[in-house]
Every structure is written in structure tokens, then in C-alpha cells.
Amino acid sequence: MRDFDFLEPASAAEASRMLLDEPEESRLIAGGTALMLGMRQRMLSPRRLISLGRLEALRGIDFDAKEGLRIGALTRHAELAADPAVQTHYPMLASMAARVANPQVRNQGTLGGNLCYADPATDPPGCLMALDAQVVIQGPDGERRLTIEAFLVDYYTTALEPGELITEIRLPPPAEGDRGHYARHLRTAAEHRPLVNLAAWVRQRGHGCEAARLVVGASTVVPTRVPQAEAYLMAHPPSEATVDATAELIASGITPLSDARGSAAYRREMVRVIARRSLAHLFALPLE
Amino acid sequence: MSEHRIEVIINGEPVTARVPARRLLSDFLRDDLGLTGTKRGCETGICGACSVMVDGRLVKSCLSLAVQADGQPIDTIEGLADGETLHPIQECFINGGGLQCGYCTPGFVMATCALLAANPRPTTDEIRQALNGNLCRCTGYTQIVESIHHAAEKLHGN
Ligand SMILES: Cc1cc2nc3c(=O)[nH]c(=O)nc-3n(C[C@@H](O)[C@@H](O)[C@H](O)COP(=O)(O)OP(=O)(O)OC[C@H]3O[C@@H](n4cnc5c(N)ncnc54)[C@H](O)[C@@H]3O)c2cc1C
Ligand code: FES
Ligand code: FES
Numbered sequence: 001m002r003d004f005d006f007l008e009p010a011s012a013a014e015a016s017r018m019l020l021d022e023p024e025e026s027r028l029i030a031g032g033t034a035l036m037l038g039m040r041q042r043m044l045s046p047r048r049l050i051s052l053g054r055l056e057a058l059r060g061i062d063f064d065a066k067e068g069l070r071i072g073a074l075t076r077h078a079e080l081a082a083d084p085a086v087q088t089h090y091p092m093l094a095s096m097a098a099r100v101a102n103p104q105v106r107n108q109g110t111l112g113g114n115l116c117y118a119d120p121a122t123d124p125p126g127c128l129m130a131l132d133a134q135v136v137i138q139g140p141d142g143e144r145r146l147t148i149e150a151f152l153v154d155y156y157t158t159a160l161e162p163g164e165l166i167t168e169i170r171l172p173p174p175a176e177g178d179r180g181h182y183a184r185h186l187r188t189a190a191e192h193r194p195l196v197n198l199a200a201w202v203r204q205r206g207h208g209c210e211a212a213r214l215v216v217g218a219s220t221v222v223p224t225r226v227p228q229a230e231a232y233l234m235a236h237p238p239s240e241a242t243v244d245a246t247a248e249l250i251a252s253g254i255t256p257l258s259d260a261r262g263s264a265a266y267r268r269e270m271v272r273v274i275a276r277r278s279l280a281h282l283f284a285l286p287l288e
Numbered sequence: 289m290s291e292h293r294i295e296v297i298i299n300g301e302p303v304t305a306r307v308p309a310r311r312l313l314s315d316f317l318r319d320d321l322g323l324t325g326t327k328r329g330c331e332t333g334i335c336g337a338c339s340v341m342v343d344g345r346l347v348k349s350c351l352s353l354a355v356q357a358d359g360q361p362i363d364t365i366e367g368l369a370d371g372e373t374l375h376p377i378q379e380c381f382i383n384g385g386g387l388q389c390g391y392c393t394p395g396f397v398m399a400t401c402a403l404l405a406a407n408p409r410p411t412t413d414e415i416r417q418a419l420n421g422n423l424c425r426c427t428g429y430t431q432i433v434e435s436i437h438h439a440a441e442k443l444h445g446n
Contacts, residue, residue, distance in 0.1 A: 003289035006309035006355050029356075036312075036351045037332060049309065053356060078345070102421030103399070104336060107345040108352065192334075192420075 002045040008054050012138045012167055018050045020140060020163040026050055028165055030074055030113035033105050058112070058167055063089060069171040073112025077101070077124075080111060090171060092180030092199065096127040099184060101192045112166045115148075118156050118222070120257065121193040125152055126217025127182050129225065130199035133171050139164035152222040177204040181282045183274040184218070187261055194218040195262050196270045198250070200278045202233070209234050214246075214275075219256045219267040226253035238283035247276035294358040298323070299367025307354045314338045316354035317364060325365035325394045329423075336422030339395040340364050346402035348421070365394035368401070377401060377439045386435030388426035395422050400436050408444040412437070 009015040019026050027046035029035050030053075038044040052058060058074040063085035071080065080086055081098035100106055100114075100123045114124050115135060129148040137144050140163045151159050160166075180201040184194040196219045203211040212230040217223040229249035236242040251272035258264035280287045290309045295302065298321065307316055314331075317323045317340070329337035331350045338349040341363040368375040377400050380386065387393045396419065403410060403418040410418065415436050416429075424432065 001310055003308070003310055005290040006292065006353070007290075029353075032353060032356060033333060033348075033351045036353075040331065051356070102336070103402070103418055104339055104346050104348045104421040105333065105351075108347045190423075 001039050002042070002047075004046055005048045007048060007050045009050060009052075010054055012055055012057065012165060015050055015052065015055065015165055016138060016140055016163045018048075019165070022048060023162040028052055028116070030110040031076065031108040032113075033101075033109040034113055034117040034119065052112075052165070061086065065173055068173040071111055071169040071171075073110065073166045073168055075111050077106035077109055077111070077114075078103070081106065089174050090131060090180075092182045092201065093127060093131060093171075096123055096182040096184075096199070099123065099182075105192070111169060115151065115169070116158055116160065116166060118152055118154075118158050120155060120221055121195075121218050121261075123182075123184060123194055123197060123217070126197055126215040126223035127199040128169065128171075129217075129223050130180060130182075130201040130213045130215040131171050132213065133169055135166050136168045136170060137164050138167045143167075145170070148223070149225070155221055175203060177210070178202075179204060179282055181278045183278045185270045185274050196267055196274060198271065198274050198278050199223075200275070200282055202282060207237050209238075214250055216250060216254050216271055216275075219262070219271060220254050221257065224254050226250045228253055233279075238279075238285065240280070240285055240287065243276055243279040243283070243285060243287075246279055247272050250275045292355045292358070294355060296357055296359070297361040299363055300361075305354075309353065309355055311354045312350060313340070313342075313352040313354050313357055313362075314349035317349060317362075320354075323364050323366050327391055327394055329391070329395075334423065335392070336395040336399065337392050339398040339422065341398065341402065346399060363398075363401075365397060368397065376442045377404070377436075380435045380439035380442060381432070384435030384438055385431040386427065387432075392422060392424040392426075396424065396432055400439060403436070404440055404443060409440050410436070 025047040029049045029051050059072040061083045062070045077097045077100045081094050087094040133148050134145045135151050182199050184197040187195045197217040199215045201213045202209040212233045214226050214229050215223050229246050233246045251268050256264040256267040295304050317326045327337035329335035333351045340349045343360040399422050415433050
């Protein structure tokens with residue numbers, strides 16, 4: 001690992017200024033789980049690491065029935081998984097966070113660091129997209145908000161401009177009838193990172209769905225919503241046939257990655273399988 | 289390249305040290321403090337041989353910088369035994385055949401400490417989940433899981 005300076009700003013505004021001092025040579029560090037790997041492998045060689053560790057304002061989780069959920073960017077996966085408000089009001093999010101990586105990485109890795117690294121083979125981005133989350137960004141010119149769709153741009157690329165950082169993640173308040181299910185598929189039981197994942201969220205009214213957000217992650221460059229599958233699900237009463245057809249639409253509606261971990265065809269088939277199971281689970285339908 | 293004065297509490301003892309920014313927590317423990325119980329295995333966050341507790345959280349010390357631990361308590365495998373008397377978890381690993389070469393063992397024992405502190409009587413499934421971040425090339429895991437069941441019994445009764 002190349003030598004670097006370690007800086008400890010006392011506020012988000014100071015962190016932003018430090019980033020702007022030498023934008024090409026500077027990187028923020030939160031938990032460090034993604035960055036340390038990248039630096040050890042010399043994929044990244046920043047000369048300055050700017051630590052978010054002292055920014056207490058970026059910690060904590062708050063729930064309000066009107067405002068929804070605020071998750072500080074420095075919240076660790078394990079904290080998200082264990083939070084009572086998250087477990088009660090956003091069970092899909094808590095259950096996702098409890099399965100990220102392994103216990104040690106969940107105790108150290110943060111939600112903000114996860115989103116900003118924009119590694120495709122991860123869990124939170126798709127789940128947050130299905131929950132209609134926004135990121136709150138602080139920069140030299142103040143604050144702005146982006147949806148996850150707008151924030152995640154490409155492989156390891158986000159919409160962050162020089163001098164910007166994420167301070168928090170916001171979720172809208174849940175409503176009656178909201179249900180979600182998060183599923184991840186691993187290539188082998190010993191692997192930590194997902195090969196494919198699916199976050200399925202619906203708002204049920206009577207027998208049907210008034211809204212749906214179906215997001216495939218880890219098998220596409222950035223998590224992908226599948227609008228044609230969402231429209232189909234909303235137009236048809238839940239049944240085994242609806243579940244099968246929706247799962248087909250999800251699988252055919254994405255452009256899967258193809259790499260050493262899994263071919264496009266394999267990933268597409270696994271998307272179909274986990275989509276079918278997830279939707280059946282969501283509507284409490286038995287599957288043969 | 290910046291140097292930092294850090295104050296940590298290692299296994300209950302306050303320690304002050306100067307470290308360069310790039311010093312990994314695993315290297316700080318092993319090379320600077322001589323606490324070689326913490327192992328370096330994969331050094332990529334996979335194997336868990338480097339697991340320690342920082343502020344009560346089980347983490348992989350190969351993925352952390354020593355400066356990041358400034359101001360916090362750190363517990364390593366060396367802090368478990370009481371003089372010549374082994375900790376019940378260590379005894380159970382020895383008696384239950386929970387190790388062969390022993391290289392992974394400090395990591396597994398630290399992960400067991402974290403598990404049993406949060407969940408005194410875990411099921412086999414819960415044990416396997418909690419050890420998900422630790423690899424062992426020798427034992428095949430069955431006897432590690434059994435050793436942990438015994439340790440839970442010994443520490444927390446039936
Ligand atoms: C063995 C292993 C297994 C893993 N498995 C999984 C898995 O199964 N699922 C999964 O989702 N992830 C997995 N990960 C990825 C894991 O690193 C992330 O999930 C973690 O949350 C990253 O957060 P961090 O705080 O450690 O980020 P850091 O390493 O501190 O930072 C990552 C990047 O984000 C930037 N950054 C950090 N915080 C901010 C901020 N607030 N604003 C702007 N930029 C910021 C940094 O500059 C850096 O570029 C795994 C990692 C390892 C090592
Ligand atoms: S040496 Fe740290 S996880 Fe393998
Ligand atoms: S006992 Fe040899 S690696 Fe586990």
C-alpha cells in the first residue's frame with residue numbers, strides 16, 4: 001500500500017473543503033472495508049485519506065411516522081439490522097442488512113461507504129432503490145438530494161461531484177399494505193458477495209397491488225428496475241400464474257453481467273428463480 | 289506521510305503509540321506490540337484469522353488502520369486467558385478437537401466470544417451464521433461447532 005496522509009475533519013463542511021484541496025489525490029474513508037482492499041491491491045492509491053470517523057452528525061437512525069426514516073451515512077450494516085424502528089417499519093431493509101457479507105464486515109462497513117463505492121456485487125443499493133430511498137449530499141454549495149437511480153451511474157461511479165459527500169439516506173414513510181421481500185443468491189455457500197439479488201416491494205390494496213418496485217441487483221452494472229414487470233404485476237391479481245409471468249418479465253427485462261463469477265445466461269436464470277420464489281412469498285402463495 | 293499518536297486500551301491496559309497512517313491494525317498488534325496471537329491469513333477480509341474486538345465489535349484487523357482505532361478499547365486473543373488458566377472457550381476448543389493446525393483458531397475463538405456475548409445459547413444454525421466470516425482449512429467445522437456448543441453450556445448452563 002502506498003504512503004498517504006490521514007486527515008480528520010471535524011465537520012462535513014470541513015471534509016468537503018479538504019476534498020476540494022486536492023481532488024485527484026484525496027479519498028474519504030468511512031469503515032475502510034472496501035477502500036483497504038482497493039488500496040492493498042493498488043487499484044487505488046490516494047495520497048490523502050479524509051476520515052469521516054469524527055463526524056457524529058453522520059451517525060444514528062431516526063424514524064418519524066410523517067418524515068420516514070433517516071439513516072446517517074456512517075451507520076454500519078449491523079446497526080441497521082439491529083435497529084428496532086427499521087425492523088418494525090422496514091423489515092425488508094433490516095433483513096437485507098443482516099445478510100450483507102459476514103459478521104465482521106457488517107460491524108465495520110457503513111451504508112454510505114457501500115453506496116459511494118458503487119460496486120455492483122453488493123446488497124444495499126437494490127434494496128434501497130425498491131424502498132424509494134434518496135441520498136442527501138453535502139457539497140461546497142450546500143445540500144442536494146438524489147434518488148438511488150440518479151445517484152448510481154456506472155461501475156464504481158456515482159453522481160458525486162468534487163467536494164461532495166453523502167451525509168444521510170432517507171426513506172419515505174411506510175403506508176398500510178406495504179410489503180417487501182429481499183432475496184440474494186450466492187454462487188457457493190462460502191462466498192460472501194451476492195451473484196444475484198432481487199428486492200421486491202409492493203403496496204397492496206384489496207386483492208391487487210396499487211404500486212410495485214421490482215429491482216434486480218448484483219447482476220447488472222447498477223441495480224435495475226423492471227417497469228414492464230411492475231406494470232404486469234399491478235394489472236393482474238396475485239396468483240401462481242401472475243408470479244410466473246412476472247418472474248419471466250423480470251428475467252427477460254435486464255441486461256445481465258457476464259464474468260468469471262457467472263455467465264449472463266446463468267444469472268438471468270437465477271434472477272427468474274429467486275423472483276418467482278420472492279413474489280410467491282410476498283403473496284403467501286404456495287409454489288410447487 | 290502523516291504520523292499519529294494513538295491511545296488505545298489493549299486487553300484492559302492503556303497503550304500510547306506513534307504509528308504511520310498506513311499501519312494496519314493487524315500489523316500494529318503483531319509487529320509493533322508483539323501480540324502475534326492475531327494472525328494474518330488472506331489479508332483481504334475473507335479468512336477471519338485476524339479477527340479482534342474494537343469497542344466491543346468483532347472486526348477484521350487486516351481491513352482497518354491502526355489510526356482508526358484511536359481512543360478505543362481493543363481486545364485480542366491474548367486477553368482471554370487468566371494467567372495460566374485458559375478461558376472456557378479455549379478449553380472447549382482444545383477438548384472438543386475444534387482445531388488442528390491452529391492457525392485459524394484465534395479468529396474463531398474471538399468470533400465465539402462475540403457470538404456468546406450476544407447470544408448465550410445459540411443453535412447450530414446460529415453458530416454457523418456467526419462463523420460465516422471465518423475460514424478453517426483443517427477441521428471441516430463440525431468439531432468447531434461442537435466445541436462452541438460445549439462452551440455455551442459451560443458458560444451459561446442448560
Ligand atoms: C470480504 C468482504 C465481503 C463483502 N461482502 C459484501 C456483501 O456481501 N454485500 C455488500 O453489499 N457488500 C459487501 N462487501 C463490501 C463492503 O465493503 C461494503 O458493503 C461496505 O459497507 C463499505 O463501507 P465502508 O464504510 O467500509 O466503506 P469505505 O471503504 O470506507 O469507503 C468506500 C468508498 O466510499 C467512499 N465513501 C465512504 N463514505 C462516504 C460518504 N459518506 N460520502 C462519500 N463517499 C464516501 C470512500 O471514499 C470510498 O471510495 C464486502 C467486503 C468485504 C471486504
Ligand atoms: S487476514 Fe484478515 S480476513 Fe484474512
Ligand atoms: S485448524 Fe488449521 S486452519 Fe483451522
